[in-house]
Amino acid sequence: MSPVLEVRGLAKDFGGIRAVDGVSFDVREGEILGLIGPNGSGKSTLFNCILGQLAPSAGEVRIDGRAITGKRPCQLNRLGVGRTFQLLQVFPQLTVRENLILAGQEHQASMWSRLVGRRDAGLGPAADRMIEFFRLAQLAEEKAGALSYGQQKLLDVAMAFMAGPRLVLLDEPAGGVNPTMLAGLRERLREINAAQRATFVVIEHNMEFVMALCTRILVLAEGRIIAGGTPSEIRANPAVVEAYLGG
């Protein structure tokens, strides 16, 4: 089976600084790959290069065997790639329900039919199901800006799944979420992974979360992959301890 995501020799320079240095890896269908590394190791830059938010200096990215380097984020989203950002990114003036409808509406019919057709673009029931699934039912008609940080984080993650993506890149989904909500979030992600065979790549600093969620982990330091393996292999790898704690 060909990988869902192939990254080959990806590099990104900012002036004289090489933030990502020839990174290559594959992600297979249904896999939950964790990407960890100390602050400044190039994880978010790597995400942004994969997802078209930054133009890579070198290398290639393929999704389902198709080269996507240089494609715009909205084009990638329509190819079935979802993402969340390191910092919270919901639309504060829209309600929770509208945030979710927005997250799926551009996949519905043509641009013209979105103007003359139904206000919810036919996504009302799907949005309600997602609201239930992420335990946000009491907040459906609240403006997203009025939610707590943890609730906004859940909404942010839920939005990435509204269009039924095949591949989702989650940038620090656990950041700022309280332990109770975090357990719920992990369960939701596992359920989606099992039910839809959705593939995830997760950047995360919360080791407990990433070790419990991911099936395989890659470790990035100074823009390069220094280790890869199952959570237990990574835990026991001296190079990883060295990268985090320094020598």
Added chain:
Amino acid sequence: MKKLALLLPVALIAAPFFLKPYGIYLLSLWVVMTIAAIGLNLTLGYAGQISLAQGSFVGIGAYAAALLTSTGWPLWLAFLLAIALSLAIGWVLGYPALRVQHHYLAFVTLAFATLVFLVLRNEEWLTKGVYGITGIPRPTLFGWSTKGPIAFYFFCLGVLALVSAGTWWLVRSPWGRAFTALRENATRADSLGVDTRRYTLMAFAIGSALGGIAGVLYAPLIQFIEPNAFNLNLSLNLLLMVMVGGSGYFLGPFLGAAVSVLLPEWMRFGSEGLYLIFYGAAVMVLMALCPSGLLGLAERVFRR
């Protein structure tokens, strides 16, 4: 607020029967400026794209109407031409917004406004330059003459009703949601499949087209146009209407245009020529205390 929105049409239909011709003229001007401000509110208030060129599109519409109707063409053709021209030029004006934002974009649109003004003033063979165009006729629609002030006012009001209904539909549709997403967080919107480039261009094009429609009504309302009417002052005034009424609120342009067109005239009486100072001070205080405009202020008060 909803009751006020329902009462407004009734008041607007009844108002001209209680007013003198100058009052009806002012009310008609309010209608025309409201249409232009609705367009700018779509571009700026909903989609978050600053434009200092809305007055230029009013000028483009007005000159299209004046040039066509003075040579015997019907006004509906002027509407079509003005809409097509403003849509196309507005679309092109949107391209800089794909590269620059905020005050940089303001300067790009400012340059465009200056360019349009210079064309209107200098290309005498087409626009008659500073001499302007006089004797612009008011239309007769299906045998109904709009020559009188009340008839023309109702004609303008009918166009405002159509524009309002269309805009109401648009801002509540998935397009309106995408415009809001574009304003609040374009990067996130892009990652959710929203083609932010296309929506930016459409926000400019549709907003500009509404400016063009306002211009088509402006020409037969005044029956004389010249380039100075469409210089930067008009664009700034329209910006003021959007900001004072409440940027991003559907009724904001209605209220903002009333403040800009009607309030100074009302204040003129009894203030011995000081009304513009009072008016300017009132606007400054409002903007300092409530940058989200009158409707933003009302929302804050009612929420308490």
